Amino acid sequence: MREDPAPPSWLGLAPALFVLLWSTGFIGAKLGLPDAEPFTFLLLRFLLVTAILAAAALATRAPWPRRPGEIARLAVAGLLIHATYLGGVFAAIHRGLPAGTTALITALQPLLTAVAAGPFLGERVTARQWLGLVLGLAGVALVVGDRAGLGEGDAVAVAWAGLAVLGITAGTLYQKRHGGAMDLRTGSAVQFAASAAAMAVLAPLLETMRIQWSGRFLFALGWLTAVLSLGAISLLMLLIRHGAAARTASLFYLVPPVTALMAWALFGERLGAVALAGMTVAVLGVALVVAPVSRPRPARGAAPPS
Numbered sequence: 686m687r688e689d690p691a692p693p694s695w696l697g698l699a700p701a702l703f704v705l706l707w708s709t710g711f712i713g714a715k716l717g718l719p720d721a722e723p724f725t726f727l728l729l730r731f732l733l734v735t736a737i738l739a740a741a742a743l744a745t746r747a748p749w750p751r752r753p754g755e756i757a758r759l760a761v762a763g764l765l766i767h768a769t770y771l772g773g774v775f776a777a778i779h780r781g782l783p784a785g786t787t788a789l790i791t792a793l794q795p796l797l798t799a800v801a802a803g804p805f806l807g808e809r810v811t812a813r814q815w816l817g818l819v820l821g822l823a824g825v826a827l828v829v830g831d832r833a834g835l836g837e838g839d840a841v842a843v844a845w846a847g848l849a850v851l852g853i854t855a856g857t858l859y860q861k862r863h864g865g866a867m868d869l870r871t872g873s874a875v876q877f878a879a880s881a882a883a884m885a886v887l888a889p890l891l892e893t894m895r896i897q898w899s900g901r902f903l904f905a906l907g908w909l910t911a912v913l914s915l916g917a918i919s920l921l922m923l924l925i926r927h928g929a930a931a932r933t934a935s936l937f938y939l940v941p942p943v944t945a946l947m948a949w950a951l952f953g954e955r956l957g958a959v960a961l962a963g964m965t966v967a968v969l970g971v972a973l974v975v976a977p978v979s980r981p982r983p984a985r986g987a988a989p990p991s
């Protein structure tokens with residue numbers, strides 16, 4: 686089995702930065718969706734990201750995938766991580782499902798990833814990590830449960846959120862198995878191009894494609910394009926490449942609490958004692974998952990395992 690390359694030293698800062706950047710996605714959606722329908726918004730976003738990545742790849746002479754099978758695998762991962770996940774999240778929020786409820790549903794991803802990582806990737810999830818995953822979900826439920834009940838929003842909106850969590854779960858596992866060696870410039874360009882193609886089909890079929898070009902919309906589009914699709918997604922790909930899928934997925938537990946803090950600071954949304962307790966529980970759960978697994982030291986004089 687091919688071993689993953691040794692992670693760079695600066696990657697230790699990547700999880701915290703990823704959580705911070707990814708958490709702004711719900712804020713950006715809240716700002717931009719009043720002025721454009723979800724698939725139309727994402728079509729513009731994906732086209733911009735594809736153009737930026739393609740230009741950067743050409744300028745730096747990055748290697749492009751050549752084999753049809755490699756291109757197809759990149760496209761599948763992109764459709765799952767970008768088109769399915771973001772399409773589901775944006776559609777759910779657009780149909781009236783509160784952002785907190787959407788975050789709670791998508792926070793099921795770490796548990797789903799841990800369940801599937803064994804048979805799909807051969808990863809072993811320890812009892813301590815299972816405890817951390819359950820604690821993380823409990824913490825997320827405390828943070829958003831008192832702010833947005835699962836009874837709000839229609840069944841279609843909840844179904845879109847469910848589709849989103851299935852997409853990001855399957856995409857994380859598929860990327861870990863098939864996309865670990867991809868060049869972040871050209872590989873991501875292929876992934877976003879495939880996602881743009883999907884939105885180019887869905888938007889005309891399901892939406893009016895009318896856009897109000899307000900300053901709020903332009904800011905949200907620019908932020909989600911540069912900070913989320915270029916910055917946070919690149920960090921996610923690096924984390925998937927250098928870490929176990931279950932450990933990487935556990936970071937998503939921290940997104941709803943951080944999003945709640947941002948909503949409190951920017952929009953004055955309530956952040957009570959229950960939410961603060963939930964954040965503490967979620968952080969503890971993630972710490973249990975991502976902490977290195979200790980291995981017993983060999984007895985003195987014993988040969989190390991081969």
